[in-house]
Amino acid sequence: MGEVDSAALEAACERYVSLVGDEDVDSLMDLFAPDCRVEDPVGSPVREGHDAVREFYATLPAAGVSARLCGPVHTVPDARAAAFPFEIDTAGMVMQVIDVMTFDEEGKITSMTAYWNM
Amino acid sequence: MGEVDSAALEAACERYVSLVGDEDVDSLMDLFAPDCRVEDPVGSPVREGHDAVREFYATLPAAGVSARLCGPVHTVPDARAAAFPFEIDTAGMVMQVIDVMTFDEEGKITSMTAYWNM
Numbered sequence: 001m002g003e004v005d006s007a008a009l010e011a012a013c014e015r016y017v018s019l020v021g022d023e024d025v026d027s028l029m030d031l032f033a034p035d036c037r038v039e040d041p042v043g044s045p046v047r048e049g050h051d052a053v054r055e056f057y058a059t060l061p062a063a064g065v066s067a068r069l070c071g072p073v074h075t076v077p078d079a080r081a082a083a084f085p086f087e088i089d090t091a092g093m094v095m096q097v098i099d100v101m102t103f104d105e106e107g108k109i110t111s112m113t114a115y116w117n118m
Numbered sequence: 119m120g121e122v123d124s125a126a127l128e129a130a131c132e133r134y135v136s137l138v139g140d141e142d143v144d145s146l147m148d149l150f151a152p153d154c155r156v157e158d159p160v161g162s163p164v165r166e167g168h169d170a171v172r173e174f175y176a177t178l179p180a181a182g183v184s185a186r187l188c189g190p191v192h193t194v195p196d197a198r199a200a201a202f203p204f205e206i207d208t209a210g211m212v213m214q215v216i217d218v219m220t221f222d223e224e225g226k227i228t229s230m231t232a233y234w235n236m
Binding site: 098 | 194215218
């Protein structure tokens with residue numbers, strides 16, 4: 001591990017946040033590895049694989065979702081992992097979230113786990 | 119799951135942050151379950167069990183470590199999990215960290231995984 005540096009992980013997380021809720025779901029999904037998994041929130045049923053994950057993100061534009069970072073992206077290149085705090089705005093309701101992500105050796109997202117409650 | 123509510127998880131995280139680096143390691147360790155594990159940072163060798171975890175935290179007071187929350191504690195009661203951003207001050211050097219924790223049915227910490235880099 002460790003071929004992916006901190007700047008690459010940070011850039012991927014920033015791009016992820018900028019694309020969540022965007023109509024351009026293709027660009028968002030380009031960030032994910034084929035074998036990705038999404039657990040949002042942690043403890044809920046896991047979405048496994050590119051198609052299931054795409055299905056999840058494809059619902060967000062119609063819900064009026066947008067996201068913005070609200071603190072530093074914590075990257076751990078040796079573990080190809082990152083965690084960051086951000087806000088989700090859903091039609092005016094703002095929710096605070098922490099996402100934890102893991103990446104493959106090409107810097108694609110292999111897992112996203114979200115920590116939030118209403 | 120779910121017997122431990124959001125307030126209990128939040129209180130445990132707040133107490134954890136207030137006790138990190140304190141001489142009173144007993145009170146800090148009272149927050150942990152017997153079978154706890156600590157991975158700090160993620161990807162580094164895991165400390166397993168109460169004794170190994172205690173050994174880790176017992177080194178912090180001499181290093182002049184203190185911690186403070188710098189954002190909300192995100193609790194997920196259904197998963198008995200929480201994540202929060204905080205700052206570690208080690209003899210004047212401040213580092214930003216996100217911790218992810220899991221808890222047992224009594225609200226004791228079963229795992230702590232830290233996300234940070236220098």
